[in-house]
Amino acid sequence: MTRYLLVSRSAEYETRLRRLFRARLQTLPGEYLTFGVDEAVDRVRDTPAIALLGPLLTLRETKTLSETLAERHPGIGVVVVREQRADLEDWVEEVGMHAVLSPEATDAATESLLERLDDWLVTAGRAEAPEPTGDEADPQGEDATISLVDLLLKPESAVEEPAAVATSVDVVTEEVPEPAEPEWTLPDVGGVRTEVIAVAAPKGGQGKTTMAVNLATGLAEVAPNSVVLIDADLQFGDIANVLDLEATRGLAEAVDAADDEVLIKTLLIRHHDDFFIIPAPRSPELADTIDPARMGALINRLATMFRYVVIDTTPGLGEHTLTALEHATDGVFVTSLTVASLRALRTEFELLVTLGLLPQNRHIVLNAVEKNTGLVVADAEPIIGAAPDVIVPRSSGVLLAANAGVPLIHNDPRDPAAKAVRILVQRIDPDAYPTRRRIHRRSRSHESQ
Ligand SMILES: Nc1ncnc2c1ncn2[C@@H]1O[C@H](COP(=O)(O)OP(=O)(O)O)[C@@H](O)[C@H]1O
Ligand SMILES: [Mg+2]
Known part of the structure; x- marks a missing residue:
């Protein structure tokens, strides 16, 4: 008994x-x-x-x-x-x-x-x-x-x-004995405006997760331990997989804990590149429990704890993605160079403008660009109605990094896609200009793992 x-x-x-x-x-x-x-x-x-x-x-x-x-x-x-x-x-x-x-x-x-x-x-x-x-x-x-x-x-x-x-x-x-010194502490963000960056795309498979992960990685170089990456792609979130992390808890639990900063801290997974992750819900059933308004409350709470909040979203403009965009200071919009995606992005912009939910700062990323597809970069602007800000070439380095479980910009800093992603990071934080030494040290530290 x-x-x-x-x-x-x-x-x-x-x-x-x-x-x-x-x-x-x-x-x-x-x-x-x-x-x-x-x-x-x-x-x-x-x-x-x-x-x-x-x-x-x-x-x-x-x-x-x-x-x-x-x-x-x-x-x-x-x-x-x-x-x-x-x-x-x-x-x-x-x-x-x-x-x-x-x-x-x-x-x-x-x-x-x-x-x-x-x-x-x-x-x-x-x-x-x-x-x-x-x-x-x-x-x-x-x-x-x-x-x-x-x-x-x-x-x-x-x-x-x-x-x-x-x-x-x-x-x-x-x-209650004195609590042991935690392994890490969040730097004080008092007084500095937090940037909340939502990475969105009208369709799946365009490179949202790749951008979100590398943004968090690049921003953490300038703001170590002050970046949190939320996987809010509710059904197909795969950040934990891409970064080779074990996740036993995720967004559903964090949303539940939105009012309790201390509890939130216990739910964060720390990546060794000095940022924190809230993985996607572990099951579609759990995803269904997430109330968009509470998710908004979680984003607000995290914005008081971190310098940067990066949010990977569900493709399209569902309620949760709208919530993320509503709370964002920066929207990163990812599209491939195909007529269908470019048109879908235009429709997305039109809708966001109508709803008044287009974030204050907007960055258009044209991803996985390759030659001989019938379209060239110059074709994008008239279809979207705005010029792309960052052009990321298609590169096998992206897949290699995902398979290695390492963010691209650290797995192969010289990869052409990695260099382009850095430009995106610098648009958000112009100080994110790491020295060559820092890049090398970081790449090596991954090799030894
Ligand atoms: N620039 C690129 N070059 C080559 N492959 C890419 C590039 N960007 C993304 N990919 C690959 O495309 C797939 C989808 O990318 P991902 O970032 O997961 O998109 P999303 O999150 O929008 O679904 C992944 O396998 C990824 O490795
Ligand atoms: Mg994804």
Whole structure:
């Protein structure tokens, strides 16, 4: 029989608790919450005495979970696993919980808290006494100096007014060691205007992702750790693949966390070229859950955290792409040199002008240009109604870089397509003029990986 239930989005924390409680713990990956809290709770086996909620769940998820669990398993003890932060009191007010536990708390403190809560639940008649499992962890840390349980746990007969619970949370500080220095910090963007660059195209396969990835890479050379690349190509986003990254979370989770900067930071994937990525939703079902307005809120939030926000979009002008363009300072429009694409781009411009959503700065990229196709670059302007700003030749280097999982401008800086993409980067940030040395060092650092 499992005694404890953990619902969390942190694989690391899950592994730690499994090691600590082994057969006494069942886990429910937070990802299941996407399908609805009821469905997730359906998966819970037995009747756990205590549910640990977190880390990395949103306030809304935690609240609904604690309510649903209390309904299905009356008497269940609820522990919220979360750092103590300024908003913790809101959580205490909103979520029916018995204790708050820092994910950084030592094993001994964690065990001790759960054992004491468990004892109290049994004494209060809310849970059956645990069956001996023969798999008990060593009873260490019995007299660990935990006062928080004493304060947070009150036998029901002695429940005071709820406000008392909120103030008692202060005690959690005792259990929270100073957070370890993060590996990276976001540079302060205070005072500098953030540029939000949406990369759009009326059709797929024109080179949006190639431009978005290389823009982020080039901008990160001038603004290291201050660039975030969002893969908002909801159905076919492939930035994680092109950059050879493992993505367990993506845009759907980030949109959910739009109000919580700290949570957003935990969802970012860092690329070793000094920028951050929010990958595309992991499934079409998840993509469907993304509300365009909330995506707009996420873009706004990221704009307060980063110097540059680069957004790869879904082809065409669906709601999400319009949202991205609406929030963008710069629109990069990618087209190939074919009559159909050029005409589609013209129609797109006309529509954006009508809607008043054409970003302030506009860059037209004519991509994968090659000879002998019946059209020449000069044919583009009359069809689009505006002159292309950057001409990128077709080059095998683009595919080679994608297959190597390395951004083109670093995989082969001398490739003609790479040189053209640099011109685009410099249109956004004229300082993005890396020295030859920097390019070489970066190419080499990829080779050794
Ligand atoms: N300038 C180019 N030369 C050669 N191949 C290119 C070029 N630009 C893009 N490609 C290739 O075309 C395909 C589509 O490009 P991609 O950037 O993924 O487009 P989108 O994101 O618009 O669908 C990819 O296989 C990419 O490697
Ligand atoms: Mg793409």
